[in-house]
Amino acid sequence: MDFQLDEGLAEYGLNICRAKYVEIRLERRIRNDIMLVNGVMRDNNVTENLGFSIRVVDGGMGFYFSNIVSREEIKRGVERAEKMARIGSKKVGMSEERMEEGKYGIKAREAGMDEKMEYLHAMDAEVSDHSRIFSYTDEVVEKLYVNSEGSKIKSLIPRTYLYYLLTVSEEGKTEQMNREFGNAGGWDAVKEWKVEEFLRHDAGFLSDLIKHGEKPPERGDVIMGPQITGLIAHESCGHPFEADRILGREAAQAGKSYASPALLGEEFASECVSVADDPTIPGSYGYYLYDDEGIRAGKRMLIEKGIVREFLHSRETAYEMGCSSNAAARTTYGKEPIVRMANTYFMPGDYNIEEMMEEVKEGVYMVTFMEWNIDDMRINQKYVGEEAYIIKNGEVAGIARHPAIEISTFDFYRKVDAAGKNLEFYPATCGKGDPMQGIEVSTGGVDLRLRDMVIK
Amino acid sequence: MISLLKKYDGYVILEKEETTKQIKFYGGKIETVKEWKDRSMELFLYRDGRLLNFSIENPDERKVKKAMERAEKVFPHVAPSPFTIGTGKNYRNTKIFDADVLLEDKMKERVEAAMTAANKEEVAGVMYSWVEKIRVENSLGVEAEDKNSGSYLSMRVFDAKSSGHAVSCSRSIDAIEEEVGAEASRMAEMGKNPEKVEEGKYDIILAPMAFADIISNFGAFSSAFAVDAGYSFLREKIGSRVCSENLSIYDSGVERDGIFSRKFDDEGVATSETPIVEKGILKNYLHNGTTAALHGVRSTGNAGIVAPHPWNLVVEGERRSMEEMVEEIRKGIIIGNVWYTRFHNYSTGDFSTVARDGAALIENGEIKKGIKGIRVSDNMERMLKNLEALSKERKQIYWWETEYPVFASHALIRGVNITTA
Numbered sequence: 035m036d037f038q039l040d041e042g043l044a045e046y047g048l049n050i051c052r053a054k055y056v057e058i059r060l061e062r063r064i065r066n067d068i069m070l071v072n073g074v075m076r077d078n079n080v081t082e083n084l085g086f087s088i089r090v091v092d093g094g095m096g097f098y099f100s101n102i103v104s105r106e107e108i109k110r111g112v113e114r115a116e117k118m119a120r121i122g123s124k125k126v127g128m129s130e131e132r133m134e135e136g137k138y139g140i141k142a143r144e145a146g147m148d149e150k151m152e153y154l155h156a157m158d159a160e161v162s163d164h165s166r167i168f169s170y171t172d173e174v175v176e177k178l179y180v181n182s183e184g185s186k187i188k189s190l191i192p193r194t195y196l197y198y199l200l201t202v203s204e205e206g207k208t209e210q211m212n213r214e215f216g217n218a219g220g221w222d223a224v225k226e227w228k229v230e231e232f233l234r235h236d237a238g239f240l241s242d243l244i245k246h247g248e249k250p251p252e253r254g255d256v257i258m259g260p261q262i263t264g265l266i267a268h269e270s271c272g273h274p275f276e277a278d279r280i281l282g283r284e285a286a287q288a289g290k291s292y293a294s295p296a297l298l299g300e301e302f303a304s305e306c307v308s309v310a311d312d313p314t315i316p317g318s319y320g321y322y323l324y325d326d327e328g329i330r331a332g333k334r335m336l337i338e339k340g341i342v343r344e345f346l347h348s349r350e351t352a353y354e355m356g357c358s359s360n361a362a363a364r365t366t367y368g369k370e371p372i373v374r375m376a377n378t379y380f381m382p383g384d385y386n387i388e389e390m391m392e393e394v395k396e397g398v399y400m401v402t403f404m405e406w407n408i409d410d411m412r413i414n415q416k417y418v419g420e421e422a423y424i425i426k427n428g429e430v431a432g433i434a435r436h437p438a439i440e441i442s443t444f445d446f447y448r449k450v451d452a453a454g455k456n457l458e459f460y461p462a463t464c465g466k467g468d469p470m471q472g473i474e475v476s477t478g479g480v481d482l483r484l485r486d487m488v489i490k
Numbered sequence: 491m492i493s494l495l496k497k498y499d500g501y502v503i504l505e506k507e508e509t510t511k512q513i514k515f516y517g518g519k520i521e522t523v524k525e526w527k528d529r530s531m532e533l534f535l536y537r538d539g540r541l542l543n544f545s546i547e548n549p550d551e552r553k554v555k556k557a558m559e560r561a562e563k564v565f566p567h568v569a570p571s572p573f574t575i576g577t578g579k580n581y582r583n584t585k586i587f588d589a590d591v592l593l594e595d596k597m598k599e600r601v602e603a604a605m606t607a608a609n610k611e612e613v614a615g616v617m618y619s620w621v622e623k624i625r626v627e628n629s630l631g632v633e634a635e636d637k638n639s640g641s642y643l644s645m646r647v648f649d650a651k652s653s654g655h656a657v658s659c660s661r662s663i664d665a666i667e668e669e670v671g672a673e674a675s676r677m678a679e680m681g682k683n684p685e686k687v688e689e690g691k692y693d694i695i696l697a698p699m700a701f702a703d704i705i706s707n708f709g710a711f712s713s714a715f716a717v718d719a720g721y722s723f724l725r726e727k728i729g730s731r732v733c734s735e736n737l738s739i740y741d742s743g744v745e746r747d748g749i750f751s752r753k754f755d756d757e758g759v760a761t762s763e764t765p766i767v768e769k770g771i772l773k774n775y776l777h778n779g780t781t782a783a784l785h786g787v788r789s790t791g792n793a794g795i796v797a798p799h800p801w802n803l804v805v806e807g808e809r810r811s812m813e814e815m816v817e818e819i820r821k822g823i824i825i826g827n828v829w830y831t832r833f834h835n836y837s838t839g840d841f842s843t844v845a846r847d848g849a850a851l852i853e854n855g856e857i858k859k860g861i862k863g864i865r866v867s868d869n870m871e872r873m874l875k876n877l878e879a880l881s882k883e884r885k886q887i888y889w890w891e892t893e894y895p896v897f898a899s900h901a902l903i904r905g906v907n908i909t910t911a
Contacts, residue, residue, distance in 0.1 A: 095521060121598060
């Protein structure tokens, strides 16, 4: 693997800093974005980033970023960060942790431009009768992290990603479906996505929805598929379990949380519900082995058989709450590390989908979504199904037109009465931080069944 | 550098040098102070119908040459793209510039004054300031420079199971108002001790923070790129009614105190005022040179070279006082702020958005009590067609959730679908 970042520059910054705590991150990123709109290429961008950030804790916190990478600028950055750290009146601390030196990465094959073009045009041709947009990205991110407590971590992570939005218009009506595909890894993952199969399926389904979609029942049992339950795990368990939200640090932006330290150890969900977050899953979109504070990552159990087990922590939030970091501090290029998820998922249960449906007299099965949102305490959530089916007497009995579930988080987690065996992961870009840091995660889910729900 | 670029059929160079500072506070205390130093270049190269775009940091001649070498290798393998550089050099520059926005002492003083004005224990937010120098050069012979400043203070307060949020935005630091603290507190008090409410149709008043979110989304939908890509319900509606006759929306790149105002767009075309909606009728999409050529019109000076976008959005229309608006409502809701505006179908405008700060029930012309757990679940075009009036005051709104600055008022909208969990 081709590690290129200059250790000497980072060590120089550490040596000249007089503050209690300092960390320096050098980052290099090479990225290619391609966008195809209705078969026509509208963007082909190559980005090369090289910059450094310095974070100092000395009373308050100071942060400096520059993409002018030189000794002079590092010196200026250290001086500025030291000065800025002393402006704040809030006392900031960092939890005591084991510092490590580590180096890791993923070897990946990069595709040539002709290979990418051929692939994207082949995907586009699958749905050329419809309005469509494809957005493809590949990137390689190298980071070098050092801090004044002895940590030194090098990483080199490639990622590949594809998004599409498909619009089908018939009989004067339109329906839309979007999907995302992504991995930590190179071009070889692309063929495994089987995007062409999803495109064919979606075009056919949206046409059927326009022609045959029916009003869903107003009340009944609801089964939600892995794409939707993965999003729910992320939005209503992962986000509210981020300790910086619980402490109010994101209150004016991404919001607060229903959770508080008193929730730890409490029964929160039905026994068949367990939620984990694991950055170390090989090839996953949210993959990492050390977080952006140099802490070794592992699987975090957020909810285990209905009981709240742990929140997501950086060193700053762990210090505030008197615990240890669980390596959830992440940063995007040029931004401060903050508490983030990685790959958050409902853990598998005992049911297969046939068994779940068998026991449903009337209800809906929601497979994909378009519209969704949640309040900033992470309590009041809404999901609207796009691919969705009506269930009657244990069998699929038609296509449901846009069934909507609006439910409180507390009701949702208590109402789940069956969890499926079928764990699936979906890539996503999670937004949080100010300035906004869109970071790679995956949302993982299994089929979940909820009894006696209001369906809108 | 220009001689190197002559072999291309078209090119655009956009260089930027920017310093940004931020003060972040929560729990009533300043926690972090940040600074970003950013030198960058966007380089668009066009030859034989093919377009490549390079983003280069801390640019110099060596890096530009490297990008061109890469272009030589890649050009034969990329698919054709449409590319037209817009024209229009009628530069107007009446906008404010204030280099003092970056003075940390002044920023800190504004933050602390606003926290004092809020007079609440739980206060959180952020203050940003920035100064940028930009330079554009293109193959049509345009060379131009511009400099801009901007600042905003965004403050949220919490009290009695309610919250309020207010912002102050300007190109000058002295215009950043400490009043945002008191304004956020008043919004929190309006929604205090909230109760649940029945779902159904309500007449609603969207406060400027909430209305700005809707208009910012509408502005994004007016981009010709969004229209072409399936991200807009405004497709094929030029000349049609898309809003109430009581509402006009225009985009302005030349607004004197608009924090996104620019002398020229990313292609070097002069920015201006572009009517998007006049008295409810859709008049224009926002264009760069390429989308303008594809649609057979002139650029509106809104490049983004890949996708045109608004600069600052301004609303105008039938004006009433806030008091008159409230008096005219028999059964209604006032919403201080919204977030998570999400679309089920971009091409129809079916959407929902979650009330976030200071929501209250209005009955028989009076604000009665705080309410919670509501969301607007409706269609954006239908909703804007039911807009009846705007309040007399207008305020520039920009914060974390609102993509483009909006000079927004309170908006009275009849018969909006409200749902609850």
